[in-house]
Amino acid sequence: MEKEFDLIIIGGGQSSLACGYFLRRSDLDYLILDDQETCGGSWPQTWESLTLFSPSKFSSLPGFMMPSSEGNYPSRDEAIAYLCAYEERYDFPIKRNARVTKVALQNGIFHIHTADGKQLKAKAVISATGTWQKPFIPEVPGRESFQGIQIHSAEYQNAEIFKGKKVLIVGEGNTGAQLLAEVSKVAQTVWATHKQPEFLPDDVDGRVLFDLATAKYEAEKQGKPFDTSLYHLGNIVMTPAVKEARERDVFKSKGRVSAIKDDSVVWENGDREEIDIILWCTGFGFATDHLSGLVPRDSRGRISTEDTRCKDVPGLWLVGYGGWTGFASATLIGVGRSARQTVKEVVEYIKELK
Known part of the structure; x- marks a missing residue:
């Protein structure tokens, strides 16, 4: 049987x-x-x-x-x-x-x-x-018509293919920040985010976040309020690579992309910018x-x-x-x-x- x-x-x-x-x-x-x-x-x-x-x-x-x-x-x-x-x-x-x-x-x-x-x-x-x-990529008008390269962070291994290119990195989370930090060393980078990125204090790492999340979890189980305003659990962790990139002043978001056109992207204010590669760090x-x-x-x-x-x-x-x-x-x-x-x-x- x-x-x-x-x-x-x-x-x-x-x-x-x-x-x-x-x-x-x-x-x-x-x-x-x-x-x-x-x-x-x-x-x-x-x-x-x-x-x-x-x-x-x-x-x-x-x-x-x-x-x-x-x-x-x-x-x-x-x-x-x-x-x-x-x-x-x-x-x-x-x-x-x-x-x-x-x-x-x-x-x-x-x-x-x-x-x-x-x-x-x-x-x-x-x-x-x-x-x-x-891997998730949001529906942006014109995305299928883009003539350059598009990859998701799930496909990313290293910055080799980005050397000398103009790269749009999409996503305000930890992945977006970490890959922006790495790619910006070898390429001209532009950062697109849905909202303004927020960074945690330098001394806050995953251990602190887990402790905070645990406290929040236990408070919610008991029906008690919990104030997470000090450390928002979704903010960017200041890893050594992210700290180094901060010193190079690479973390400047240009806001949202409203459309994609052939070899360029269109920003919310209507400006159009040519791009070689789009790296989607969108979860x-x-x-x-x-x-x-x-x-x-x-x-x-x-x-x-x-x-x-x-x-x-x-x-x-x-x-x-x-x-x-x-x-x-x-x-x-x-x-x-x-x-x-x-x-x-x-x-x-x-x-x-x-």
């Missing part, structure tokens, strides 16, 4: 590993499906100079501390090495190169279809596919296409949940997609809390079925 798992986790990144850690304490028969060839989740696809916002001791998954980093903040390669070591340490059951294309529900059993034509069955599913595979949707036929989703791929549990489909959980699937669940240090609670709920759900 075809094997039926208690649980299948879709995705092989930090969220699935956190769930796997807590599953060690259960007797569930489970499998992690990862569409990548190697360990590290989406981290190997990020840009070369990317670093975390927090020191290593504040950037760990449950049970195993991240080693000290060479710099103030762990680099991309150090984060990858840590995730690979974490995976090896706990010997999770992972199947690689397994891209899930569809999840269906038949007679209370989930049927998980993969791109190679195979099908697996499970009593419960945790979707932990994150956001990286769903991501949610990589939940594999659930499209199973449960309603909004335009960005978001699904209605109560914490991590899907409201519409019993036996389905979503972990690590951001605030709507658990407090700080898209971060290394934050995902442990929602992973622990999710695994507890899954174990209880499977127990009730037996």
